[in-house]
Amino acid sequence: xxxxxxxxxxxxxxxxxxxxxxxxxxxxxxxxxxxxxxxxxxxxxxxxxxxxxxxxxxxxxxxxxxxxxxxxxxxxxxxxxxxxxxxxxxxxxxxxxxxxxxxxxxxxxxxxxxxxxxxxxxxxxxxxxxxxxxxxxxxxxxxxxxxxxxxxxxxxxxxxxxxxxxxxxxxxxxxxxxxxxxxxxxxxxxxxxxxxxxxxxxxxxxxxxxxxxxxxxxxxxxxxxxxxxxxxxxxxxxxxxxxxxxxxxxxxxxxxxxxxxxxxxxxxxxxxxxxxxxxxxxxxxxxxxxxxxxxxxxxxxxxxxxxxxxxxxxxxxxxxxxxxxxxxxxxxxxxxxxxxxxxxxxxxxxxxxxxxxxxxxxxxxxxxxxxxxxxxxxxxxxxxxxxxxxxxxxxxxxxxxxxxxxxxxxxxxxxxxxxxxxxxxxxxxxxxxxxxxxxxxxxx
Amino acid sequence: xxxxxxxxxxxxxxxxxxxxxxxxxxxxxxxxxxxxxxxxxxxxxxxxxxxxxxxxxxxxxxxxxxxxxxxxxxxxxxxxxxxxxxxxxxxxxxxxxxxxxxxxxxxxxxxxxxxxxxxxxxxxxxxxxxxxxxxxxxxxxxxxxxxxxxxxxxxxxxxxxxxxxxxxxxxxxxxxxxxxxxxxxxxxxxxxxxxxxxxxxxxxxxxxxxxxxxxxxxxxxxxxxxxxxxxxxxxxxxxxxxxxxxxxxxxxxxxxxxxxxxxxxxxxxxxxxxxxxxxxxxxxxxxx
Numbered sequence: 115x116x117x118x119x120x121x122x123x124x125x126x127x128x129x130x131x132x133x134x135x136x137x138x139x140x141x142x143x144x145x146x147x148x149x150x151x152x153x154x155x156x157x158x159x160x161x162x163x164x165x166x167x168x169x170x171x172x173x174x175x176x177x178x179x180x181x182x183x184x185x186x187x188x189x190x191x192x193x194x195x196x197x198x199x200x201x202x203x204x205x206x207x208x209x210x211x212x213x214x215x216x217x218x219x220x221x222x223x224x225x226x227x228x229x230x231x232x233x234x235x236x237x238x239x240x241x242x243x244x245x246x247x248x249x250x251x252x253x254x255x256x257x258x259x260x261x262x263x264x265x266x267x268x269x270x271x272x273x274x275x276x277x278x279x280x281x282x283x284x285x286x287x288x289x290x291x292x293x294x295x296x297x298x299x300x301x302x303x304x305x306x307x308x309x310x311x312x313x314x315x316x317x318x319x320x321x322x323x324x325x326x327x328x329x330x331x332x333x334x335x336x337x338x339x340x341x342x343x344x345x346x347x348x349x350x351x352x353x354x355x356x357x358x359x360x361x362x363x364x365x366x367x368x369x370x371x372x373x374x375x376x377x378x379x380x381x382x383x384x385x386x387x388x389x390x391x392x393x394x395x396x397x398x399x400x401x402x403x404x405x406x407x408x409x410x411x412x413x414x415x416x417x418x419x420x421x422x423x424x425x426x427x428x429x430x431x432x433x434x435x436x437x438x439x440x441x442x443x444x445x446x447x448x449x450x451x452x453x454x455x456x457x458x459x460x461x462x463x464x465x466x467x468x469x470x471x472x473x474x475x476x477x478x479x480x481x482x483x484x485x486x487x488x489x490x491x492x493x494x495x496x497x498x499x500x501x502x503x504x505x506x507x508x509x510x511x512x513x514x515x516x517x518x519x520x521x522x523x524x525x526x527x528x529x530x531x532x533x534x535x536x537x538x539x540x541x542x543x544x545x546x547x548x549x550x551x552x553x554x555x556x557x558x
Numbered sequence: 559x560x561x562x563x564x565x566x567x568x569x570x571x572x573x574x575x576x577x578x579x580x581x582x583x584x585x586x587x588x589x590x591x592x593x594x595x596x597x598x599x600x601x602x603x604x605x606x607x608x609x610x611x612x613x614x615x616x617x618x619x620x621x622x623x624x625x626x627x628x629x630x631x632x633x634x635x636x637x638x639x640x641x642x643x644x645x646x647x648x649x650x651x652x653x654x655x656x657x658x659x660x661x662x663x664x665x666x667x668x669x670x671x672x673x674x675x676x677x678x679x680x681x682x683x684x685x686x687x688x689x690x691x692x693x694x695x696x697x698x699x700x701x702x703x704x705x706x707x708x709x710x711x712x713x714x715x716x717x718x719x720x721x722x723x724x725x726x727x728x729x730x731x732x733x734x735x736x737x738x739x740x741x742x743x744x745x746x747x748x749x750x751x752x753x754x755x756x757x758x759x760x761x762x763x764x765x766x767x768x769x770x771x772x773x774x775x776x777x778x779x780x781x782x783x784x785x786x787x788x789x790x791x792x793x794x795x796x797x798x799x800x801x802x803x804x805x806x807x808x809x810x811x812x813x814x815x816x817x818x819x820x821x822x823x824x825x826x827x828x829x830x831x832x833x834x835x836x837x838x839x840x841x842x843x844x845x846x
Contacts, residue, residue, distance in 0.1 A: 146780040146792055152648035152659075152741050153771045154781035156804035157791035 118273045120193030128188020132181045139171040175544055183537035190530035195273040202276040203505060204268050205242035208257035209283040210250035212413050213310070224281050224308045242281075243268070248413045250284065254494060255293020257282045258301050265511040277505030281306040284493045287485060294494045303506040307496055346463050347388050350470030354479055385456045386482050392462025397424040409445045409461060411437035414477025418469050424460040436481050437461075446478075448486070455486035563668050563707050569833035575673045575840045577733065578760060578822070581637045589637045589679075603627040637760075638682070638696040639674040640728045641667045643710070644738035645687035646719035647784040652770050657828045659766045660715040662835070663737040666764055666826060668707045669836035670735055675703050679733075683709070684724055688716025691724065696732070718785050722746035730757030735839075737764045740812045742785065748815050761821035764839055765812060769829040771805065774798045 119125050151157075171177050207224045221244055247260045261280045269275055284307050288294075298305075387394045400423050408417040426444035429435060436457065437446035446459045459482065463469060470479070577589040606615060606626035614628040649660040671681045680696030683706050692709055719742020728734045734754060736747070740763075755761055774781075774793050783789035793801075809825065816823040824842045826835040 146778045148782050148790075149775070149779040149793070150651065150653065150784045151771070151779075151781040151793075152651050152739065152768075152784060153801075153805055154783045154791050155789055156801050156808060157774070157781050157793055158797045158800040158804075160792055160794070160797065 118195045119189070120195065122192060125185075125188045125192035125194075128184050128192070131188075132184045135180050135184065136171065136177060139173060139177045140168060142168045142172055173548060176541060176548070179537045179541040179544060183534045183541065186530045186534040186537065190527045190534065194526055194530065196526060202274055203279065204265075204272075204275055204277070204508075205279045205281065206245060206261050206264055207242050207281045207283065208245045208247055208250060208261055210285070210413075211246045211248040212251060212410075213283070214246060220283050220308075220310070224283050227281060227306055227308050250282070251288055252412070253290045253293035254282060254284050254288060255291075255295075255297045257284075258294065258297040258305075262297075262300060262511065265506070265508070269508040269511040272508075275508040278508055278511070279303070279306070279505050281308060283308045283310055285310040286493055288493050291492075291494045298494075301506060302501070302510060304498070304501040304504045305496055306504065307493070309493070346465065346467050346470055350475060350479060351483075353471055354476075354483075384454065384483075384486055386459060387456060388459040388461070388482075390462070392421075392423040392460050394424065394458035394460055396427050397458065397460055398427075399423065400425055406439045406441065406443075408440040409437055409478065410440065411446065411481045412477035414474060415440070416469070416472075416474045416478055421462055422460070423462050426460070437478055446482075450486065453486070457482055562711075563665070566665060566669050566832050566836075567672050567703070569831075570669050570672055570836055571676075573673050573837065573840060574677050575670070575679075576677075577637050581635050581731075589635055589677075590632055600629055601631050604630055636679055636698075637674075638680045638729070638732040639671075639735065640696065640732050641670055641681070641683050641706075641735045641737065642721070642724060642728070643667055643683065643685040643687075644719055644721050644736070644742060645685055645713060645715045645717075646721075646742050647688075647716050648719070648739055648741045649766070650715035651768055651784070655770075658715075659739055659768050659828055662826065662828045662830075662832065663764075663766050664707075664710040664713075665832035666766075666835050666839065667710060667735075667737055668703065669832055670839060671706050672703045673836060673840055674733075681706065684727065685710060685713055686717075686720055686724055687713040689713075693727075719743050722750045725750045725754065728754060728759065730754055730759040733760040733762070735762040735764060737766060739766050739768075744812065748819070751816075751821065752819050755819045755821060761816070761819060762839070763812075763816045763821055763823045764835075765809070765823065765825045767809070767825055767827050769827055772802075772827070774801050 205225075207221065209220055209224070213220055224244075225242055243264060245257075245260050245264060247256055249256045258280075261278075261282075265278045268278065280301055280303070282305055286309060389395075393399050404422040406420045406422050408415045409420060410416070420439070422439060422443070422445075426435070426447060427433060429444070429447070432450045433447050434450075435444040435446070436448050437444070437459070439445050445461060446457060449456045449458070469475065581589045603616065603619070604627065606628050610628050616627050616629050619625070619627050643663050645660060645663075649658070649663060651659055667683065667685075671683070674681045675698070678698060680698045681702055682696035683692065683694045685692040692713060694706060694709065719738075721736065721738060722743045725734070725736070725747060736751075738747075740747075751761055774797070776795070777793070779793045781791045781793050791797075813823050813825070822839075822842055824835075824839045826838070830838075
């Protein structure tokens with residue numbers, strides 16, 4: 115049976131009061147020797163008492179009752195909580211919500227990493243809590259905030275919880291590290307980081323960053339008869355600061371190819387193939403036109419009456435999905451080619467559509483403009499020397515925020531207060547009896 | 559007869575205790591009665607009135623003067639005497655020592671009973687003690703004093719005083735002697751005594767005061783009232799004067815209250831010889 119308090123300082127006050135009363139019981143007030151005198155009423159009134167210490171506490175039953183009353187009331191007011199001894203370590207695994215399609219593999223790997231890092235803790239721990247959080251790939255700081263919320267919830271729900279460990283499944287590169295760096299100090303223990311993909315693991319430290327605005331759209335060739343019009347993809351990138359340049363592109367810049375791959379585009383770091391008909395090279399043409407309600411990328415859904423015209427290739431370590439239809443079918447992939455990559459987009463956008471200009475398309479375009487294998491900056495790394503322990507104390511989260519002061523179980527407060535009341539009543543009667551006994555002794 | 563009272567009774571042999579004033583009509587006794595009759599010692603003549611007993615006519619005077627006179631004389635009557643003893647806890651002081659207030663009260667009561675009984679008066683006792691009330695109605699038969707002494711020897715002082723209620727059991731034609739320390743329900747006792755006095759009863763108060771009460775003992779003590787645990791004081795040398803002043807004032811007030819009722823009042827200290835105390839009481843009554 116474990117006992118904790120929602121507001122420990124209240125119990126501390128009760129404990130201090132009990133100690134003070136105990137100390138007072140070691141003091142005795144000495145009074146003069148009693149003498150029976152029928153004419154005592156004619157003696158002028160005056161007080162004559164002396165305080166002295168004694169080796170043993172006087173009125174031991176009274177002392178016990180008073181201490182019990184104080185501690186019981188203090189425990190009730192402090193929100194005493196009892197819990198059975200059980201799992202004292204909890205493990206939290208945070209993954210990006212966009213990785214749900216690969217949940218089985220990722221969770222298994224994260225659990226294995228979490229358990230392998232601390233075998234002793236894993237023996238006591240219950241099954242890990244898996245949190246699917248949006249935006250971990252954009253900024254892993256959200257993983258820490260979500261873990262703190264979950265930790266506080268678990269700490270309040272389980273008084274016996276002693277430690278929590280955090281494992282974050284993180285892509286090799288992220289959009290920003292600011293959130294992570296701002297929130298890292300709020301998790302007082304080492305965070306286990308599980309890299310997402312072996313290629314990314316190998317290159318997370320040297321990943322080049324993307325310079326937004328240097329995207330060039332080359333080789334744009336719209337449908338015949340509409341060549342004089344503005345291409346919708348080109349307009350979408352241009353509206354987000356990209357430079358629309360026809361022809362070859364300098365090395366190191368991202369290139370969007372609408373229909374054909376040019377020689378100049380081959381030399382660039384990132385090439386985006388976005389055919390007008392929605393059937394990139396290497397994709398299988400869909401046997402029948404199929405309508406889909408939305409396409410999702412980077413956690414943002416772009417809802418429109420899409421028509422699926424192609425089926426994705428088989429995914430592998432060098433071919434990974436970066437966008438999905440609403441039914442889970444891959445809508446865009448990234449093919450790794452050495453230090454560069456080619457992204458195939460199987461979205462057929464109608465000529466003259468302003469769909470890609472809407473804010474809902476930001477997620478898709480941000481993924482397409484991101485560096486190969488990631489989305490911006492290298493994923494943050496854990497400093498092994500910063501924290502020596504892998505488990506964070508549950509008390510830190512248990513006492514954080516505006517917690518309820520209710521006891522657990524709820525009847526505990528009423529029981530403790532009733533105990534205090536009974537003790538006070540008993541103290542009253544015992545004190546009265548002792549005074550009567552003392553008076554009887556003086557008169558005898 | 560208790561051996562303790564032998565010297566006392568010997569010392570009181572021959573002492574009489576006359577009533578302070580004429581007593582009410584009663585059986586023939588030693589005290590002057592308010593009733594006039596034909597028996598006893600001749601006092602005066604009175605003209606015969608219709609209805610007078612013809613046997614009271616002085617026939618010789620009638621023959622000499624041809625006038626009818628009746629002979630009058632004072633009657634002598636008995637005076638029932640009630641001795642009321644206060645046996646509250648305050649009377650059991652000092653607990654250690656030769657003579658406590660209770661023992662002194664018993665000795666005075668036995669002595670007064672012996673003196674009254676020697677005058678032919680019926681003597682009774684009403685004693686309030688720790689275990690209740692002892693009531694012995696006035697009697698004149700032999701051995702009454704011995705019974706009173708034996709009964710009082712078996713009692714012990716304790717409890718609280720209920721003297722006022724006991725006083726109302728005394729008939730107004732009797733002589734009532736209260737032997738008390740006046741520390742209990744004194745105000746109520748005075749009130750009820752005034753009722754008795756108004757009815758014609760002869761009241762006497764024997765105020766027993768312990769020698770240890772007249773001056774506080776040396777040292778610091780927690781003086782506790784034996785009848786009320788809530789009343790306690792701390793004695794010290796600097797309160798001795800204040801105590802003596804207060805106690806003297808109290809005794810003076812008690813004396814004045816009793817004498818205002820027309821009652822006799824005698825203060826008896828525990829260091830007095832009981833026989834002397836009885837003589838003082840008897841003499842005080844006779845002189846008042």
